[in-house]
Every structure is written in C-alpha cells, then in structure tokens.
Amino acid sequence: MLPFLKGHGTENDFVIVPDPENALDLPPAAVAALCDRHAGIGGDGLLHVVRSEAHPEARSMAAEAEWFMDYRNGDGSVAEMCGNGVRVFARYLQRAGHVGEGDIAVATRGGVKTVHIAKDGDITVGMGRALLPDGDVTVRVGERSWPARNVNMGNPHAVAFVDDLAHAGDLFTPPPFTPAAAYPDGVNVEFVVDRGPRHVALRVHERGSGETRSCGTGACAVAVATARRDGADPAVTGAPATYTVDVPGGTLVITERPDGEIEMTGPAVIVAEGVIESEWLENALR
Numbered sequence: 001m002l003p004f005l006k007g008h009g010t011e012n013d014f015v016i017v018p019d020p021e022n023a024l025d026l027p028p029a030a031v032a033a034l035c036d037r038h039a040g041i042g043g044d045g046l047l048h049v050v051r052s053e054a055h056p057e058a059r060s061m062a063a064e065a066e067w068f069m070d071y072r073n074g075d076g077s078v079a080e081m082c083g084n085g086v087r088v089f090a091r092y093l094q095r096a097g098h099v100g101e102g103d104i105a106v107a108t109r110g111g112v113k114t115v116h117i118a119k120d121g122d123i124t125v126g127m128g129r130a131l132l133p134d135g136d137v138t139v140r141v142g143e144r145s146w147p148a149r150n151v152n153m154g155n156p157h158a159v160a161f162v163d164d165l166a167h168a169g170d171l172f173t174p175p176p177f178t179p180a181a182a183y184p185d186g187v188n189v190e191f192v193v194d195r196g197p198r199h200v201a202l203r204v205h206e207r208g209s210g211e212t213r214s215c216g217t218g219a220c221a222v223a224v225a226t227a228r229r230d231g232a233d234p235a236v237t238g239a240p241a242t243y244t245v246d247v248p249g250g251t252l253v254i255t256e257r258p259d260g261e262i263e264m265t266g267p268a269v270i271v272a273e274g275v276i277e278s279e280w281l282e283n284a285l286r
Helices: 028-035 083-095 216-229 278-284
Strands: 002-009 012-018 045-051 066-072 102-108 111-117 122-131 137-141 143-153 156-161 188-196 199-206 210-212 241-247 250-256 263-266 269-276
Touching: 002 083, 002 250, 012 083, 028 045, 028 066, 028 278, 045 083, 066 083, 066 269, 083 102, 083 111, 083 122, 083 216, 083 263, 083 269, 137 156, 143 188, 143 216, 156 216, 188 216, 216 241, 216 250, 216 263, 269 278
Parallel strands: 012 045, 066 102, 156 188, 199 241
Antiparallel strands: 002 012, 002 269, 045 066, 102 111, 111 122, 122 263, 137 143, 143 156, 188 199, 199 210, 241 250, 250 263
16 A cells, blocks of 8 residues: 645645656656546645655756656646745645755755745745746637746746636636747746735646645746836836735745745645555556
C-alpha cells in the first residue's frame, strides 16, 4: 500500500506522495488516476516528495536544498513550478518533522525556492524574478478577445484584464491564444478584474488541470502585470509593489521588490492522510 496525504493552498489541492528515495514509478496514467476526483483521491496536481540527491533532475541542487518537489499536473504531465504547491510541500515537510519554523529551501524544476514558515501559520515563498517576453499576445473566449501580458514565473502565463470574470467562460478547455509560437508548450491563462487600490481578483485556467481554485505562480504573474499597467514597476519607482490577489479559494499577498524578487504569502493546510490500496492502483493502470 502506498502512503499519501491530501492538502491545499487557497483550495488549490494536491495529492502528496512521500517517496524520499525516489523508489516509486509514477507514470502519467498513475498520477492522473490519483488526481481523478470521481474514481481517485482527487487533486489539481500531485506533489511527489523526494530527496534532491535521489532524483536525477534535482541532484545538482542537493547542496542548496535537501528536498525536491517533483510536481505533476492533474493530467499526469510534468510542470516546472507550482506556487501553492510549494507552500503545501513545505507544510508537509513540517508535519513530517523534516523541517521546523523559519527558512527552508525547496528544489523545483523552476530552481531552488526559499520558503519561510511563520509562527502564525502562513507560508511565504520566494518566487524568484518574473520574465516579461516581448511580443503581443491575444487570448480569446468565444467571440471575445483581449490583449494579454506574457509573464514567465518559471512557467508561462498570459494575463488578460477583463470587465467581468464571467467573461472567462467555463475554463474547462484551454482558452485559445495567438500567436501559437508564444507558448509552444501551452500556457496558464489568468483573467483579472480590479477590486480596489492594489487589489485584484482572478480566475485561471491551468494547463493540464483546467480551472483551479487558485494558482500561486498565476497570482504572482497577475501582480507583476498589474504593477506594469499601474505604472508601479518597482524597478522604476524604487519602491516595493504589494498586491492583494483574490482567487476563488481565498487570498494571496504578492510583493515584488525593486531588485525584481517576488514573494508570495498565503495559507497551506494538510487535510488528510492514508494509504492507497495497491490493487486499486494496479487496476487504474490497466
């Protein structure tokens, strides 16, 4: 039987599979079965918890970070990063006794992330710097279309400002975008409305998962795009820009500093733990 836990960060939920020595074979079909909300445990993605030195993709980061977040989307595909996932990953490490309060480092495919576990329960993740590729991007839902800001947070995002979040449609399928060359491997698409000064709300389609209740890297991408729209680029003003970002599952606080570093603060909760029956997993892979 395979041990697992279930956790969420602002209702972006994950199946957590501890596997320190990277002994498990988790092909895409197994991940998709585990994340299936009707026949499996259910989750927007899967957090495979591995020691960095035991995983070929993370071995080079082992000197900086003991643990590697081998993140998978709900359809089983591999992703570079997941901001909410990093917070839940850190909460699991704390629960398992691997780390305590304070600063820790977590290896991801998007690089090593610095995480701070606060006494009040919130977790802050150093998300690195955003890249803003040149070129115009357009996203479309039905007959509506909007210009979008291309923001890369270690994974790709298209940020579109809309008048009403309902204009995003059902977000079950990926919103079409042009040009296709802007995102050869697909993209996370955020639809954004204003709620007040330095306060926005979003809905998001995450590639490989559909609409999710929250997206940490997406919230960071939205804050970056909004700061540029508002003339509050910290590199220009010399002052940090902090935005409150409402997601369907809660609220995240994003700060971009003048040096470009971005911090994301929010909750992370472990809700259950148990074991996966080996017979079920075998049947799911047939």
